[in-house]
Amino acid sequence: MGVLTGSSTNMDSCIDACIKCARACEECTTACLQEPDVQARIKCIQGLNDCAEMCFQAIAYMSRNSPSAKQFCQLCAEMCETCATECEKFQDTHCQECAKICRECAEACKNMA
Numbered sequence: 001m002g003v004l005t006g007s008s009t010n011m012d013s014c015i016d017a018c019i020k021c022a023r024a025c026e027e028c029t030t031a032c033l034q035e036p037d038v039q040a041r042i043k044c045i046q047g048l049n050d051c052a053e054m055c056f057q058a059i060a061y062m063s064r065n066s067p068s069a070k071q072f073c074q075l076c077a078e079m080c081e082t083c084a085t086e087c088e089k090f091q092d093t094h095c096q097e098c099a100k101i102c103r104e105c106a107e108a109c110k111n112m113a
Helices: 012-033 038-063 069-087 093-112
Strands: none
Touching (some): 012 038, 012 093, 038 093
16 A cells, blocks of 8 residues: 555555565574674675665665566566575574565565566
């Protein structure tokens, strides 16, 4: 539902998924930085940062109903899948849950594209 207009858009569920994913990635980054094997997680942490930033950008494009929103959502879906694959390499609860949320976001973004 649009914040200012109060009307629903077909992008609402995707925006919500991107918000949840960006937050999960930020939280997972913080948790990964506290793990004893942080050096083994560098690629994962970089992917988490990229995924969160792409989600934030997709939210912005969808919120302003940009003609480029669908292309951003497609790229966001790809980045979310990549991030999920990296997170799944680690057995921590935070990484596994983040991977699940990233895959859900990827699916929502694919439905937009």
